[in-house]
C-alpha cells in the first residue's frame with residue numbers, strides 16, 4: 421500500500437506545501453520545531469483540511485479538493501499512536517484493544533487479537549487497567565489498539581517522546597517488528613536523531629513547510645551532516661559477526677570494512693545501524709600503517725564541499741553507503757583530496773542504535 425500526499429495549507433504567515441509518497445515501512449517526518457510536521461499529520465488524520473490537494477492510500481481517496489472529497493477521520497482507516505497512549509482509563513487492556521475492532525466493519529478487519537498480542541508481548545497485561553501499566557506498556561497497548569482497527573496506514577506522532585531512556589529501549593524492538601513484519605505504511609514523526617537513525621526506512625526532511633530532502637535514512641542524514649547545522653551523522657547498516665565476551669566488544673561487518681564497538685546485545689547475523697559523525701572521521705590516503713584507531717573503512721571521495729571558515733566536507737562513498745568526513749582546507753590541499761581518490765576512513769567514535 422502507498423500513501424500519497426500532495427497538499428497546500430496556509431496558517432497565518434506559515435505555508436505548508438508538500439508532496440511525497442510513503443510505501444510500506446517507516447517514513448519519518450523529520451524537521452525542526454515549527455517546520456510543519458504536526459500540520460501535516462493533522463491533514464493526513466483528517467483533523468484539518470488542506471486549502472488545495474489530494475491524499476490517498478492506494479486507490480482509497482481521503483481528500484481531493486478538486487473533487488470535493490473530504491473523508492472524516494473514522495472513514496480514513498488510519499491508526500494513530502500519539503505521545504501519550506490516550507487509552508480509556510475505565511476499560512481493561514483487552515477492551516481497549518478490541519475497541520477499535522468494534523468500530524471497523526467486519527469485512528475490512530484483518531488483525532487478529534492473538535497475533536497482535538503476540539507481536540507486542542502484551543498477553544500478561546490483558547486484564548489490567550491502564551493506570552496499572554508502565555509508560556512503555558501503555559504505548560504497546562496503544563499500538564495494539566491502533567493495529568486492531570485494521571488500518572491501511574499508521575500515524576505515529578512522537579510516540580516515544582514522553583518515555584524515559586529505558587522505556588524507549590524496551591519499546592523500540594517492537595516498533596522494529598512492526599516495521600519489518602507488517603505490510604503497512606507507517607508515518608512517524610520524530611526529531612530524536614537516534615530514534616530516526618534506528619527506525620526510519622525513508623526520511624522526509626521538512627523545512628519551512630516544504631520537503632527539503634527525501635530518501636533512505638543513510639542518504640538524508642549524510643546530506644544533512646554535510647550541511648553542517650544538524651549533528652546527525654551518516655547511518656551505515658552492518659551485521660554482527662562476532663560477540664567477544666572477554667573483550668567486551670562486538671565486531672560488525674560492513675561491505676567497506678570491519679567495525680569494533682562496545683558490546684551490544686544481538687545474534688550473529690543481526691543487522692544493526694551505526695551512526696558516524698563527520699568530525700569523528702579522519703582520512704588517510706592508502707593503507708594507514710600502525711595506528712591506534714581500530715575502525716577503518718575503505719571508500720572513494722565523491723565530492724568536496726567548501727564550508728564557511730576553514731573546513732571542507734568530504735563526501736565519501738563506502739561500498740555504496742554515503743558518509744562525510746570533515747577536514748581543514750589545509751589538510752585537504754596537503755593530501756591532494758579530489759573526487760575519485762580512494763581513501764581509508766578512520767573512525768574515532770561510532771554511535772550505536774541503542775540496544
Ligand SMILES: Nc1ncnc2c1ncn2[C@@H]1O[C@H](COP(=O)(O)OP(=O)(O)OP(=O)(O)O)[C@@H](O)[C@H]1O
Nearest residue numbers: 431432433434451452453454455456457458459460
Ligand atoms: N492556527 C495557526 N495560525 C497561524 N500559524 C499557525 C497555526 N497553527 C500552526 N501555525 C504555525 O505553523 C507552523 C508549523 O507548525 P507545526 O505545529 O506544524 O510545526 P511542527 O513541525 O509540528 O513543530 P513541533 O515539532 O514543535 O511540534 C509554525 O510556525 C506554527 O507557528
